[in-house]
Amino acid sequence: MRHRFGAQSAVNGEQVECQSECGQQGMTASNKNNGDFARRSGEALPPEEIIFGRSAAMSSIRQRVQKVLGTDLPILLQGENGTGKGVLARYIHSRSAFRRGAFVKVNCAAIPGALLESELFGYEKGAFTDARTSKPGCVEMASGGTLFLDEIADLDPSLQAKVLHLLQDGKFSRLGGNEERKAELRLICATNRDLQTEVAAGRFRRDLLYRINVISLNLPGLRERREDVALLADYFRQQLNARFERDAPPLPEEVIDTLRRQEWRGNIRELENLVARYAILGLLDTLETAPARPRPSASLNEAADGSIPFKTIAKQAVREMEANLILKALREHRWNRRRAAESLNISYRALIYKLREAGLSPKSNRNGAAADVPQFPK
Numbered sequence: 001m002r003h004r005f006g007a008q009s010a011v012n013g014e015q016v017e018c019q020s021e022c023g024q025q026g027m028t029a030s031n032k033n034n035g036d037f038a039r040r041s042g043e044a045l046p047p048e049e050i051i052f053g054r055s056a057a058m059s060s061i062r063q064r065v066q067k068v069l070g071t072d073l074p075i076l077l078q079g080e081n082g083t084g085k086g087v088l089a090r091y092i093h094s095r096s097a098f099r100r101g102a103f104v105k106v107n108c109a110a111i112p113g114a115l116l117e118s119e120l121f122g123y124e125k126g127a128f129t130d131a132r133t134s135k136p137g138c139v140e141m142a143s144g145g146t147l148f149l150d151e152i153a154d155l156d157p158s159l160q161a162k163v164l165h166l167l168q169d170g171k172f173s174r175l176g177g178n179e180e181r182k183a184e185l186r187l188i189c190a191t192n193r194d195l196q197t198e199v200a201a202g203r204f205r206r207d208l209l210y211r212i213n214v215i216s217l218n219l220p221g222l223r224e225r226r227e228d229v230a231l232l233a234d235y236f237r238q239q240l241n242a243r244f245e246r247d248a249p250p251l252p253e254e255v256i257d258t259l260r261r262q263e264w265r266g267n268i269r270e271l272e273n274l275v276a277r278y279a280i281l282g283l284l285d286t287l288e289t290a291p292a293r294p295r296p297s298a299s300l301n302e303a304a305d306g307s308i309p310f311k312t313i314a315k316q317a318v319r320e321m322e323a324n325l326i327l328k329a330l331r332e333h334r335w336n337r338r339r340a341a342e343s344l345n346i347s348y349r350a351l352i353y354k355l356r357e358a359g360l361s362p363k364s365n366r367n368g369a370a371a372d373v374p375q376f377p378k
Helices: 024-032 048-052 056-068 085-095 113-121 138-142 157-169 195-200 206-212 226-244 253-260 267-281 310-332 337-343 348-357
Strands: 015-017 075-078 103-107 146-150 171-173 180-182 186-191 215-218
Touching (some): 048 056, 048 226, 056 215, 075 085, 085 186, 103 113, 103 138, 113 138, 157 171, 226 253, 310 337, 310 348, 337 348
Parallel strands (some): 015 103, 075 186, 075 215, 146 186
Antiparallel strands (some): 171 180
């Protein structure tokens, strides 16, 4: 359930995204691009196996999370966009002693600095021209629960001091008010920036960093947990099938192998969007995977004078061109190697030879039969 600014304080573990009337348009746009794989308000969290996966990198994160669930210490989530920081914040809240209170999310980058103070701390009647009534802020709504400050690096310097005061004393004042109010809550912050760099540049308070960085969790990018790609892709497929009443079949093993080798600059968000195109449009050629990077040839050796023999360059270029043509044919024929060979006007045996020559190693398919599947370089 989405709550606009000024709604009554949330209880019983409700999830709230603070949003002002003035900032509604900006917040809505931000929410659409938020990209967390359980981002719709009120949607149930994914299973733990999906949140943490099976990779060693996330296993370490999981162990650390379990140790801090029973505390009220501030947590700083760091990682690239699309790595699941918002989902992890919700998971921590749902398993903590604050789970009976509200989970209140504030996107510090989505609300203009002039409005963010009233969003966070609320305001009293007459605090500014349009303040016709008193209204609580996100901090009050999160009292007894969890306050999640997303994109904390974008917090205005003037507000950083007030957040620091909240952390130090557990007290705050509404805009235009003199009364100090108490708030007992769990603070979780998230950022995709290096806060030490922000401190050095004078954009972030060092003392605030020390306060929020009690427990730091660095979420790995999807390219650092490739073994989780198949698990996540199938979870998204099932969710999308149920949500849109589709019947998209599991992705072929050959496609999964290709996906494991992508760079995933957009991380889990990019994978979710890719699977959504597949589930909705129903065609494998809608999987717009990043082009494979050529594998450096072992024969590409410089001469003593630093030059590279022309014949060596030409030979490597031909191999790379053949590999790209083969890959294109395989995609066009949905990874059917015999049809791909026919479209290239070469024999099936020649295709297998070319795959091996290009360094695209064979692998067994689901049925155990030999299958020469492109293995793209990392």
